């Protein structure tokens with residue numbers, strides 16, 4: 001599906017979709033437990049991949065009419081899957097499930113789509129090996145397809161912190177049900193650190209203790225997963241909130257505003273988007289108790305933003321920078337190149353088609369905003385949900401029409417994205 005967007009003014013209310021990161025963890029934690037109801041779960045292509053893995057390990061995940069998931073777990077002991085685990089487009093699934101597979105007494109095979117089969121898994125495979133499991137890439141290039149043989153019993157592993165924090169999340173979640181527990185020693189500085197905070201929070205909610213140490217993280221073995229009342233509720237997703245928030249900042253109707261609901265505080269680093277939009281000059285108010293954010297548009301100015309902790313915000317910030325006056329410098333961004341696409345290059349190239357000048361370096365992107373309007377163009381979504389959504393935002397204020405190709409991939413994290421834009425008054429056509 002392609003989506004063509006005509007410049008539009010926005011007004012009204014949008015509800016934040018549930019957090020993808022919390023939902024993945026909750027489904028897998030519920031898998032490690034016996035029975036849990038996961039309320040307000042995100043049901044998207046990525047979280048369904050994690051649900052399928054839990055089922056292949058011997059659990060079951062049933063979606064109820066009220067959007068909750070009834071999860072029957074495999075009680076800390078995953079069975080050897082009867083089929084290949086297809087993680088589709090989801091890095092989180094592949095990393096978290098690789099460590100879970102290393103607990104099974106036998107061999108699991110994991111694969112994914114072309115994008116996922118190009119992302120780095122090597123350090124996690126080595127970690128499984130160091131824990132006396134066996135894990136290899138069939139092409140010997142550190143990428144999926146992966147073959148993982150367990151069971152591991154725990155121990156100490158060293159792992160880089162600057163490729164993906166998901167390796168650490170994976171090892172902590174699996175480590176809790178090993179015999180000896182797992183100590184993770186960071187070899188390099190941790191990027192995307194708030195995602196490990198999310199993990200520690202979810203683990204605590206499931207009764208599992210894990211902690212930061214002087215040189216990494218540690219989880220004791222022999223623990224059991226389970227929430228106190230057999231339920232878990234997922235908060236709203238701030239990476240997803242970044243889109244209606246940025247849309248309101250650049251295109252809210254004169255004298256009008258966009259209200260986002262379901263924006264309750266949590267451990268998500270991407271709550272930083274509220275401050276970023278504010279610093280750029282938009283009129284934004286976050287009522288943390290009510291979980292509402294109100295934003296109206298104003299002339300934006302370029303700023304410097306460090307995305308070490310918040311890689312998923314880069315595409316949104318790049319679009320904001322394209323509309324702002326002056327340079328927006330996005331720094332500490334090398335790990336943003338290891339996502340569904342190399343998002344640093346993808347945003348530079350696609351915004352370039354709309355007349356935006358950028359300067360790309362290995363670990364930074366500078367967007368040279370100017371007073372002149374963006375030009376509508378046909379841009380490639382590159383099978384990457386965040387690139388698609390960020391380019392659609394640019395289309396709201398570009399002169400003429402903007403067509404985003406391959407726009408259906410928003411189903412990875414935000415299945416109702418285009419319906420939300422329409423509800424806010426955006427004129428768009430699907431072809």
Ligand SMILES: O=C(O)C1=C[C@@H](OP(=O)(O)O)[C@@H](O)[C@H](O)C1
Nearest residue numbers: 021092164165166192195311312
């Ligand atoms: O653990 C998670 O839920 C995630 C961690 C981040 O990845 P990295 O740790 O690989 O940077 C983030 O980009 C991804 O969208 C979700």
Ligand SMILES: C=C(OP(=O)(O)O)C(=O)O
Nearest residue numbers: 089090091092312339340
């Ligand atoms: C990078 C992302 O997710 P994952 O790593 O799970 O594919 C994302 O949602 O932007």
